Amino acid sequence: MQKSPGKTKFRTSEFTRRQRRSKRGFLGKFASNIQEQTSNSKSRLFIVWGVLIAAGLGLGVNLYNLQIIRGPKLTEYARNQQMVNLRPFMPRRPVVDRNNNLLAIDRPVYTLYAHPKLFDKSNEEIAEQLSPILAKDAPELVKTFESKKSGIVLSPAIPEEIVDRITSLRLNGLELIQKYSRFYPSEDLAADVVGYVNIDRRGQAGVEYSQEKLLERSVQTVRLSRTGTGALMPNYAPEGFLHFDDLRLQLTIDSRLQRIARTALKQKMDEFKAKRGAVIVMDALDGSLLALVSQPTYNPNEYAKANISLFKNWTVADLYEPGSTFKPLNVAIALENGVIKPDDIFNDSGSIRVANYTIKNAMNNGYGRISIAQILQNSSNIGMVQIIQRLKPGIYYNWLERLGLGQKVDTDLPFEVGGRLKSQEEFIASPIEPATTSFGQGFSMTPIQLVQMHGALANGGKLVTPHVVRGLIDTKGQMHDSPTRTVPRQIFSAATAQKVVEMMETVVSEGTGKVSQIPGYRIAGKTGTAQKASPNGGYIKGARITSFVAILPVESPRYVVFALVDEPKGENAYGSTVAAPIVKSVIEALIPLEEIPPSKAMESER
Template sequence: MSGRRANHRIRLLLFSFGLLFVVAIARATYVQAAQHDRFTKMATTQYRETIEIPAARGTIYDRTGEPLAIGEQATTVYANPQNIIDAQRAAVVTGKALGMSADALYPVLKDRSKGFVYVARKADPLKANALAEQEIPGLAFYPEELRTYPQGGVASHVLGFAGTDNRGLDGLERSLDKTLAGRSGFETIVKDPFGRAIDVVTSRPERAGKNVTLTIDHQIQANAEQVVAEKVKEYNARGGTAIVMDTRTGAILAMANYPTFNSNNFSTASPDARRNRAVTDAYEPGSTFKIVAVAGALEDNVVSPTTRFKLAPTIQVADRVIREAHTRGTEVMTVKEILSQSSNIGTITIAQKLGQGELASWIDRFGFGKPTGIDYPGESSGLVLPLDEWSGSTIGNVPIGQGIAVTPLQMVSAYATIGNGGLRHTPRLIEKIGTKRVTPKRGTRVVSRHTAERMMAMFRDVVVEGTGTEAAIPGYTVAGKTGTAQKAENGRYVRKYVASFVGLVPAKQPRFAILVMVDEPKGNIYGGVVAAPAFRDIARFNLQYLEVPPDAPETRVAGGATNP
C-alpha cells in the first residue's frame, strides 16, 4: 500500500468521525432546544408524582341524628407498569392479596406504555395494607373514601347515590354535591428508582365536605316503605307512593316509593326503580282534587257546608254527559254530603257556581301547575291547562280531578295547607347544613282559618261515615279524602286506575298530612279500599312512635260501633 493511499484513507476516516460528531452535536442541540420540555417531563415523572387526596364527603343524617349516608375508609391501589420489575409475580401476589384474578391483572401490569393504571379502586384497607407489606416495586397506595348507606334501601329515592369518584349522581347526593364534596388536597412526592415514595415536596390538605341533616325520620320512612310495598304486592299494582308531611312546618318525615332499590347497589337498579315518583310523576288525582272547588267556593262565600242541591244522577256539561261513580237516583245533598259521599255531580255543580275563571285561580293558589319549591332536584310541575285553552266541558272534568295532572307532593301539600289553618308551607327535606339550621320560608295564606276549619269538619265526615271509613284510627280523629281516578292513554280513558287517600291526623290539631297512592291496582280499584288502610297503618305507627296523645276517647268507626 502506498503512502498516498494510506493518507487518503486516514483523511476519509477522520472526515467520517467529524461528520458523526457534527450529527451528534446537532442532535444534542435539537433535543436540548426543541424537545427539552418533553424529556424534562418524562424525567420528572420517573422520580416525581402528584397525587390527589380526595376530601371526605359529608355525612347525611336523618332528623334524629341517625346516619343515612357515610364515608367508609378504603384504599386505592395503583401501579406504574414502567417500574414493575416482574409483572407475572406482581400479578400473582396482588391477585391473591386483593381477591382478584391474576390473569386479568398481568396484561395491565406488563403494559409499559402506561405510567399509571388503577389496580383496585376503593379496596378493603386491611387487604391493601397486607399487599403494601410485600413492597412490590411499581405498586402504590392512597387512602380513599367509599360512600355507603348504612340503612340499606331506606330513603334511597331521597338520598340518591354517589359514584366511584364520590360525586353525587342522583337525588340529594347530586343536588348537594358541592356542599357534601368539600375540596380535594394533593401531595407531590419524590420516588426512588423502584417507584417508592421517599419524600413529599409540596402538599395541600384536603377540606372535608359539610354534613347535612334531613327532615326525614328513618323509622317513619322505613315503616312507610314497608306499608307501600305490601299494598303494591297485595294488589299486584304497578307502583306506589307515600308521603308524610308535618303540617305545621312543611317538613317531609317520609317519602316512600315502590319499586325501590338499595343505594349501595345502585348500578344494578333499573331506571324505573330509581325514580322518585313522589316528585317526578304526575297523575290524574280523581276525587282528592275536589278539595280545590269546595274550598274555593267556601272561601268565596258561594256556598256553605249546609247549602243544599238537588242532584240528578247525571249532568250535561257542553258535549259531555258525566255520571256518578256509583248508581243512585236524584237526591238532595248538602255540600257536606257532596264531599263525604264524593259526589261528582255535586262537585261539578259547585264548580259551575264558582265559575271557570275563579276555579282556575284557586287551582293556581293551591299550588297546582307549578313546582312546590321543595329542595330536591327534578320536581315536576304537573299539567294544568291554561284558562284560555279550556273547552266547554273542562268545568266538568277538572273539578273532579280529570283532565289535570298533579304530583303526589303537590297533593299532600294542598291537604297540609288545610290542616295548617289555610297557611301553606313550602315542602322541605333539608333541616341543617353543617351546624347551620336552614330557615324555612314564610308560609303563604291560601284560605282563611274559618274555611280551613269547615273543610276539616267535612273531611272528618268522609272518614266517619263517607268513603274513607277504612282510614279510621281508634282513639284519634281522622280527616281525609279518597280518590279513584281512571287513567288515560293516547287521549282515551282505559280500564286502569289510580287509588289514593290523603288524610290529616289528629284532625283536631293535625300533626301529619299523609298521602298514599297506588298505581294500577288489580282486583279492587277504590281509594277507600286500597289506599285508606295503608294511610291508617302509616298514621297509627307515626302517632305511637312520636307519642302523640289521643284526641278522642272514643272514635266512631265503620258500622256505627265505637272503640275506646
C-alpha cells in the same frame, strides 16, 4: 623540512579571527532569536488579554441580561419548578336523618390489583385462597390471572374489613390502592331522597345532587415547596391546611317511619300487582317531610345495576290526575268564595249533563239529597259539579292558579316538574273544563304538590314549602346553615280550612275511608280512584291510580299522610282497599314516634 614561522603565525591569527567571527555570529543570532521571541510573547499576551477582556465583557452582558432584563421571568420559572399547587382531598359531608342515623358517608375502600408475574405460588393456589374472600369462582380467577402478566383489577372497591383478610394471606403479587367511596348504610331505604354520587364523586340524584354545595367541603388550593427530586416538603405547608369541619347534612326524614311506610307500601303493591307506588308524610306546620317512599327503588351502593328511570323521584318528577283527592280543595275554594255554606244540600241524581257530555258517578248510581260532607263521604262527582257550577269559571281558574296548579313546587328535591292546566281562555270557553276539574280530572300535578295543597287545609290555610333538608349541624347538634325557604302564603282562612277538615273526618268515620280508622284518634281523609291518563290523549282502558290522603288530628291538624298506588290489578282495587290501609299503617307508626296524644272527645266517650 622546516616550516616557515611566518606562515604558522598567520594561520593561528586567522583561525582566531574566524573563531571570533563565528562566536559573534552565534551571539548575534541568539540575541536576534531572543528579541524575536520577546516580540512574539508580547503579541500572545495581548491576544490573551484581549480574549479575557472580551469574555469578561460578554459575561457581564449576559449577567445583565439574566439578572436585570430576564430576572423577573427567570425567578417566576424557578418558583414554579420549586413549588406545586395542591388541592387536598376532602371527604364529602355525611348525610343523617332527623335522629342522626347515618344515611350517607365517605369511607376508605381499596382497589385490588393482581400482578401474576410476581406470584410466588401457582395461579391455582392464589385463586383458591382469594375466591372465598372476593366471592368469585376460582376457575374464573385463574382465567383472569392468565389474561395479563400485570395490572389486573380484581375488585375496584374493597372495604377495609375485606382488606384485612387479604393482607393476612401474605401473598406476593397483590397490590391495594386506597381511595374514598360514598357508602349508604341504609341501602335502598331512602335512595329516592338521598340519591347517589357517580365515579367522579358528583351527585346525580336526590340531595346528593340538589345539595352539592352543602355536601362539598370548601378546600383552598395551597402552594407547597418540593425538593429537586420532586418530593413535597411538608415543613413548609401552611398551618391547618388539612383541617376540615365536622358538619353533616341533616334531613327531616325519620328512618323508622320511612321503613314502616316502605313495608306497608310494598305489601299492598305485591298484593295488587301494582306498577309503582309512593307514600309521603308531611308536617304541615313547616312543610318538613318525615317520610318519602317510592317503589320500585334502587340501591345507591350499586347504582350502576339500576334502571336509569328510577333515579328521578317520581313524586316530584311525574304528573298524574289526582281524581277525588282534589275534591276537598274544591270545597274549600267554594266555601272561601261564599258560593256554598257548610249545611247546603244538593241533589245527586246519578248523572248530570254538561254541554254535550254526560257525567256520572264512579259507581253509576245517585245518592239523592246529600250534604257537602256526604258528597265527600260518597265521593259524588255530581255533587262536586253542582258546587263548582256556582263559581264563575274565571274566578275558579284564578283560584286554581293561586293554589299553584300549572307551576312547579318550590322544594329541595331535584328534577321537579310543573303541573299542567289548560289555558284560561280554553278553560273559560268550555263548560266541561270546570266540571271535570271539580272531581280532579282534566289537569295534572305531582304527588308532592297534592300533599302541599292538603297541608294548607291542615295548618290553617297556608301553602308551605315541602322539604327534606334541615341544614348543616355539628356533632353537638348545633345548626350552622339552614336553607332559606319561601314565606308561606295564606290561601284559605283558618275557619274554612278547619271546616273542610271536619267534613273530611266524616269520610273516615262514615264514608269510603272507614278502613283507616284508629281507635282514640280523629282522622280526616279522602279516597281517590282515578282513571289513568294516556300520553296520547284520553285514558288508558282498565288502568287506574288509587290514592288516599289523611289529615290528623282533626281537633288540631298538623300531619298529612298520603299513599298513591299506580295501576293496581283486580276488580277490588280502589283507593279505599289499596291506599287507605297503607295510610293507616303509617299513622299507627306516626302516633308514637311523634307522641300524638289521643283526641279528648274520644277519650271522654270511652
